Amino acid sequence: ALRSLSARRFKFSSLLFLLSFSPRTFSVDYQKNCFQKDGQPFRYISGSIHYNRIPRVYWKDRLLKMYMAGLNAIQTYIPWNYHEESPGQYNFSGDRDLMYFLKLAQDIGLLVILRPGPYICGEWEMGGLPAWLLNKKDIVLRSSDKGEGAVDRWMGKLLPMIKPYLYENGGPIITVQVENEYGSYFACDFDYLRHLTGLFREHLGQTVVLFTTDGGSVGFLKCGSIQGLYATVDFGPGKFVFRLVNQYLGVFVNSEFYTGWLDHWGSHHSVVSTDAVTKTLTEMLQIGANVNLYMFIGGTNFGYWNGANEPYSAQPTSYDYDAPLTEAGDLTKKYFAIQNFHKIPDGIIPPTTPKFAYGSITLQKVPAGILERFQTITINITGKAGSRVDILVENMGRINYGKGINDFKGLVSNMTLGADVLTGWTMYSLNIDEAVSQGVLGKSVSSDPPQPSTLSLPTFYGGSFVIPDGIPGQIWINGFNLGRYWPARGPQVTLFVPSSILSTAAPNNITVLELEAAPCSSGPCSVEFTDTPILGVTLHSKPISRLFSKDLL
Ligand SMILES: *[C@@H]1O[C@H](CO)[C@@H](O)[C@H](O)[C@H]1NC(C)=O
Ligand SMILES: *[C@@H]1O[C@H](CO)[C@@H](O)[C@H](O)[C@H]1NC(C)=O
Numbered sequence: 001a002l003r004s005l006s007a008r009r010f011k012f013s014s015l016l017f018l019l020s021f022s023p024r025t026f027s028v029d030y031q032k033n034c035f036q037k038d039g040q041p042f043r044y045i046s047g048s049i050h051y052n053r054i055p056r057v058y059w060k061d062r063l064l065k066m067y068m069a070g071l072n073a074i075q076t077y078i079p080w081n082y083h084e085e086s087p088g089q090y091n092f093s094g095d096r097d098l099m100y101f102l103k104l105a106q107d108i109g110l111l112v113i114l115r116p117g118p119y120i121c122g123e124w125e126m127g128g129l130p131a132w133l134l135n136k137k138d139i140v141l142r143s144s145d146k147g148e149g150a151v152d153r154w155m156g157k158l159l160p161m162i163k164p165y166l167y168e169n170g171g172p173i174i175t176v177q178v179e180n181e182y183g184s185y186f187a188c189d190f191d192y193l194r195h196l197t198g199l200f201r202e203h204l205g206q207t208v209v210l211f212t213t214d215g216g217s218v219g220f221l222k223c224g225s226i227q228g229l230y231a232t233v234d235f236g237p238g239k240f241v242f243r244l245v246n247q248y249l250g251v252f253v254n255s256e257f258y259t260g261w262l263d264h265w266g267s268h269h270s271v272v273s274t275d276a277v278t279k280t281l282t283e284m285l286q287i288g289a290n291v292n293l294y295m296f297i298g299g300t301n302f303g304y305w306n307g308a309n310e311p312y313s314a315q316p317t318s319y320d321y322d323a324p325l326t327e328a329g330d331l332t333k334k335y336f337a338i339q340n341f342h343k344i345p346d347g348i349i350p351p352t353t354p355k356f357a358y359g360s361i362t363l364q365k366v367p368a369g370i371l372e373r374f375q376t377i378t379i380n381i382t383g384k385a386g387s388r389v390d391i392l393v394e395n396m397g398r399i400n401y402g403k404g405i406n407d408f409k410g411l412v413s414n415m416t417l418g419a420d421v422l423t424g425w426t427m428y429s430l431n432i433d434e435a436v437s438q439g440v441l442g443k444s445v446s447s448d449p450p451q452p453s454t455l456s457l458p459t460f461y462g463g464s465f466v467i468p469d470g471i472p473g474q475i476w477i478n479g480f481n482l483g484r485y486w487p488a489r490g491p492q493v494t495l496f497v498p499s500s501i502l503s504t505a506a507p508n509n510i511t512v513l514e515l516e517a518a519p520c521s522s523g524p525c526s527v528e529f530t531d532t533p534i535l536g537v538t539l540h541s542k543p544i545s546r547l548f549s550k551d552l553l
């Protein structure tokens with residue numbers, strides 16, 4: 001009995017030891033207007049990095065560069081549609097391995113500010129919402145109309161995975177954002193915000209600091225902030241709105257301080273001067289504000305993941321953002337200017353990775369007949385009565401901001417032949433990545449004879465490695481979807497090719513989908529590998545409205 005009593009006493013005292021010496025807590029101190037980490041006043045200087053825009057093999061390099069810039073935290077979104085491409089089919093592996101990303105950040109010494117949505121905006125396809133939500137045709141997205149429980153199911157999957165990574169549970173996550181800039185959305189549905197808050201509390205517990213982010217004006221904060229969620233704002237260089245919206249704020253937090261800006265096809269490449277960034281950053285830090293630099297590294301919208309704004313204007317493949325680290329992770333003047341703001345940790349900054357100009361690779365047309373079954377809509381077609389018409393619709397990216405996020409794709413209006421409306425369509429999405437990686441493009445998909453037309457047809461070109469000028473299209477290397485090119489529009493002319501997708505063991509295979517014309521019919525086509533990105537050439541500027549949220553701030 002004596003032995004067991006002393007054993008119990010020993011256990012008891014070691015428990016006390018843990019409680020008194022490892023108090024992992026993170027909270028808001030409303031008296032002193034600051035965050036408290038482990039009972040001490042704390043301020044973060046963070047940077048945004050989206051794991052979904054960077055191949056996994058580079059995560060460590062980019063995070064280390066952020067740590068060596070003197071940041072103590074990073075901020076990332078979680079795009080729902082990246083992890084649940086089909087209802088109930090979740091993917092958290094490879095480049096989508098969020099848990100590995102969180103662990104890596106922690107190992108490097110960075111805290112994490114997490115923005116799990118469900119809506120994220122982020123210049124990402126449909127603001128991160130899965131397009132399959134639109135199967136319910138009249139759905140009001142981002143409202144109490146939760147798509148037959150899809151939001152609850154997703155959060156019920158995601159948040160329990162997140163929970164062990166909270167700071168209080170030994171992980172790196174100090175704060176979690178609910179929704180995103182909800183005050184800019186027309187619905188202004190507080191029941192929805194309350195419902196989300198309840199879900200987050202149910203799955204993450206009562207103590208984690210939950211917050212909202214909104215544009216820096218009373219108008220935005222009215223519908224975006226709600227009791228129980230800590231209100232933060234976002235604004236760029238030259239703006240300083242903390243005091244204008246002081247009534248909503250406690251600790252001053254700028255959740256998106258813009259180091260650069262996004263691009264659109266057909267508009268000029270956005271550039272923000274280093275001086276403008278450091279001037280406003282100085283002002284914010286002087287008053288003790290917490291700041292997240294958006295973006296610290298932008299990365300790439302690989303595949304079909306870019307979003308669009310209204311009136312319809314799609315974002316290009318590059319999400320370089322003129323950020324302190326380039327799309328390829330290179331160190332810039334802006335990086336070193338920001339590094340001057342705080343104590344830099346000991347250690348070596350990983351160097352800029354070398355780029356190789358592999359030169360020019362000639363391409364061949366992949367077998368005749370392929371995709372000729374697809375016809376373009378505004379053309380003269382010839383055919384027999386009773387012939388089938390097939391149409392390939394390229395999606396260009398779904399709207400990620402504003403009222404138009406219910407962005408249906410496919411045939412969204414009447415098709416007419418002469419005066420007759422053509423009905424009875426069967427619509428399906430083409431798993432083009434799979435088709436490319438399995439090499440099935442070599443097989444004809446139609447037994448119908450090719451139909452003559454006045455426009456050239458979408459055509460695949462392959463080569464084993466100068467982007468043809470003039471036309472938009474898509475490029476894969478070894479089955480990896482690098483994204484869209486549209487040099488005639490600009491401002492992006494080159495595509496970033498991560499070395500991780502290239503092979504030294506086998507010949508590298510490149511596939512190019514030409515969407516509007518086939519310039520190679522008159523001679524050989526080629527793709528050129530250069531060592532310098534070209535992101536700022538606008539050859540053909542289409543008048544586009546710049547009237548979307550962040551410009552209004
Ligand atoms: C999951 O995502 C990774 C990274 O994009 C991809 O390589 C893998 O094939 C996906 N898994 C499934 C089952 O789709
Ligand atoms: C269709 O063909 C007619 C007759 O040849 C021609 O006048 C017209 O311009 C053509 N339309 C298009 C869109 O090519």
Ligand SMILES: *[C@@H]1O[C@H](CO)[C@@H](O)[C@H](O)[C@H]1NC(C)=O
Nearest residue numbers: 412413414415420421422423
């Ligand atoms: C589309 O066609 C249907 C008849 O099939 C017609 O009732 C409808 O008004 C048409 N819609 C538009 C936008 O023209």
Ligand SMILES: *[C@@H]1O[C@H](CO)[C@@H](O)[C@H](O)[C@H]1NC(C)=O
Nearest residue numbers: 439478502503506507508509
């Ligand atoms: C390129 O395609 C060839 C022929 O299908 C194949 O043998 C080779 O492994 C492919 N290369 C890579 C890097 O996948």
